[in-house]
Amino acid sequence: MTTPQTLPQKITKSYVDRLSTPDTGQAFIRDTELKGFAVRITSSGTKSFILEKRIDGKVKRLTLGRYPELTVEQARREAHKLLGHIATGRNPVAEKKQEALQGTTLQQAFDDFVKTRKNLKERTLYDYRRLMKVAFADWQEKAMTGISKDMISKRHNKIGSERGEAYANLAMRFLRALFNFAIAQYEDGSGKSILHENPVMRLTQTRAWYRIDRRQTVIKPHQLASWYQAVISLKHDPISSQSALVADYLLFLLFTGLRRQEAATLKWSAIDLNDRSFTLTDTKNRQPLTLPLTDFIYELLEKRKAVANSDYVFAGDGKSGYLIEPRCQVQKVIQLSGVSFTLHDLRRTFITIAESLDISAYALKRLVNHKMSNDVTAGYIVSDVERLRKPMEQVSAQLLQYFCTNGI
Template sequence: MNFTKKALAELPAPEEGRTTVYDTVVNGLLIRITTKGTKSFEVRKSVKGNSQRIVLGRFPNLTVQQAREKALAELAQIATTHKTSNQVKEEKRKHDGLTLAKAFDDYLKSHHNLKKLTVSDYQRCMSVGFADWQDKPLVKITRDMVETRHRERTEKSAARANNEMRVLRSIFNYAMEEYLDSEGRAIITANPVNRLSHSNAWNKPNRRKTIIKPDDLPAWYEAVNTLPEWYGGKLAYRARVYFLLCLFNGYRRTECSAALWENINLKERTILLIDTKNGMNHELPLTTYTHQILSEWRDMGGCSTGLVFRGTDNTTPLTHVEKVKEAITERTGIEWAMHDLRRTFATTAEKEGIGGYTLKRLINHKTGAGDVTGGYIVTDIDSLREPMQTITDKLLTLTSVTIQPSKTVTHG
C-alpha cells in the first residue's frame, strides 16, 4: 500500500492478533494495527541474518512523511554500521557505563598479585592525578585531555606526572583487551596516553645521585643514634633502628619496613626480606653492628614475631617518618632522602673494592639477561659476611665511631 493519511486512517482493526501492512514507497517500512485499533510505524530489516524490528512511533502522531524519513535514516544506519539504532544506543549505554573508576577496579581485581605498596601507589595516582575523571567514560578520555592533564601535573612534579600517566596507560591497555562489544570487537581501540610518546612529551626528570657525604655522616649519625634523647616518643626508637638498618644494609625503605622478626635469625646472624622489588627474596648476613642494634631493639620491644618496624597503629609497616627526617635535617642542616642511605651504602662498598657481582648481590640487583658470566656466579650467605662487615666498619669509621680491629665475623 502507498501510505497516505487517509488510507491509513481507514485501515480496520483486526478481530484478533495484529495486522501488518507494508509501504510501497520505502522498502521495509510497515504499520502494525492491534485489536484496539492502535497503529504503529515500524521498520523491519534483516541484520546479519537476524530479523530486526524497530518501532518508529504511532500514527497519526507520527505523519507518513515523518515515518518515511525516520525509516530511511534507520535503514541508512543499518547499511553503514550493520546495527540498528537500538543496538547502537545499547552499546553507547554500556560504553558510558565503562568509567575510569570501573576499569581501574577491574584492573586491580585482575592483577591480584600486585604488592600492597604498588596498589597503594596506583590508588594514590588515581585519587590525586585523576580525581575528576573517575566517573568519566573511557571512550570520552581523549588524547588532548591526556596531554593537557600531564602538562598540568608536571607543574607540581615531573616524576609524579609521569608515574600517574603510566598507571593510566596500564588501565587503557588492560581495557583494550578486556572489554568487547556484542560482536567480539574491542570497545577501546586506542590508548590516548600514547600521545605523550608521539609528541615526545614524557618528562625526563634527573635521577637523584645524592648520598650522605662523608663529612656529613658524623653529624647525621649522631642525630639518628640519639633520636630517643632529643626527639622523644616511641616513634624515635623505631625510626632510629629503621634509619640505621637502611644505611648499614643498603635496604630500600619499603622493604626494610616490611621486615619480619620470623625472618631474622640472631643466632645464625642472618636477615631475610621476602618478595622484594625484583620479586626475589633477599638474604644478608648480620654484621657485629647490625646484630647488636637488632638484638637491642628486640629486647626493648619485647617482640619476637611480626613486623620489626610497626607504624603508629602497631599493625602496619612503618612508613610515615617524614617528620622525623625533617627534624634531623633541621638539627643537622643536612638535606637527605631515604634512598640516599642505600646509595651511601653502595658508594662505600664500591670505594672499599667490593666486586661488582658481590655488590649487586648485596643490594639485591638482578644480573641482566645479557650478562652470561653473572648467571654462573652463585654467592652463598657466608661469602657475603666479610664484604658486609667491611662496609659496616668503613661506615662506622666515617661516623667517627670507635670499632674493634677485627673485621670478620663468624656465625654460630
C-alpha cells in the same frame, strides 16, 4: 489473583496486574499474539517484559524493561522494533554490550584492572589509588572513549605546574598502563577493542614527557659523622618514645642498603639471630633475598628484640602495624646535622660505599637485590649468605670508620 503459568496468554495490562508471585524462582508467561514476547515475574514480585529470539544460532533472552515503568503497549512496540532489527541481520545483544562497553568509565576500568592484577603490591595499589583521587579525581566517571589526546596533553601540563613535573610523568605512566589494560580487556562482539589507540601515546609522539634527571644524592663521607650523631640523639628524645625506634630504622637502612618498605615490613620471624641472617620474601623484584647480619646490625637487633612487643621489627602505631615514613624524625636529623637526605639516599649511600671498596659487581647486585636476568655469567654464580658476609662486613666497617671522623 491469577497464578503464573507456562501456557501462552494474551498479555494485557489487566492480566499482568492480576499475576501473583511464584513461591520460588521465576515464572514466564508468553504472549499468544507476538511470538517471543513474554512477561517474567519473580518470587520477589518483580514483573518485567522480555523477548526471546534465536540470534546467530542461539536463543537469546532480551530484557525490555520493568512493569509498570514500561507499559504493555510500550513493551510490545519495543519487541516489534527489536524483531525488525534482528530480521535485518542486526544483533541487539551484541549492540547492547557494545553500548555498555563504550560507556566504561575510568573508575570502572581501574576497578577491573585491580581485580585482574591480583599480585599488585600493597604500596603500589596505594599509589595507584592516590593517583586516581588526586590526579584524575574529575575524570573518574568519564568514559574512557571520551578521553582524547588533547585532554591528555592539557592534564599533563596542569599536573606538572601544580604538583611538579615528576608527579605529572608518574600520573601519566599510570594512565598509560590503565589504557593498555582497557585496550586488551574490552572488546566488541567481533573481538575488536573498543579503544582504537592509547591517547597517552601523544606525550611520546610529541616528546612532551618532562625530562627528570635521576636523583644521585648520597650522604657524603665527610657528612656521615654529623649525620650519625644526629641519629643517635633521637635515642634520647624525651618527647617521643618512637624516636629511638626510628634511629635504629635509619641505621638499619644505611647498613643493609634495603629499600625503606622492605625494612619497615620486616618481621622478627624473618630474622635468625643464631645464624646471623635475615630473609626478605616480599621484595620489589619478587626474588627472595637472604642477607647476613653484620656485627653492628646484630647488636642493634638484639637490643631491639629485648624491648619488642610486635611482630614487626620496626613497629608503628597505625593500622598497618609497621613504621610508616617517619617524616618528623627525619626532619629533626636534617636540622641537627645540616645534612639533607631522603630514606632512599641511605640505600644509594650504601651502594656508593660498596662500589668504592671494589666489591665485585655480582656480590653488590646480590646485596641490594638487583636483577641479573640479562647477565649470562651471573646465572652461574651462587651468592649464598656466607659468601655475602665478608662484603657486608666491609661496608659496615667503612661506615663505622666514617662515623669516627672528627672524634665522634
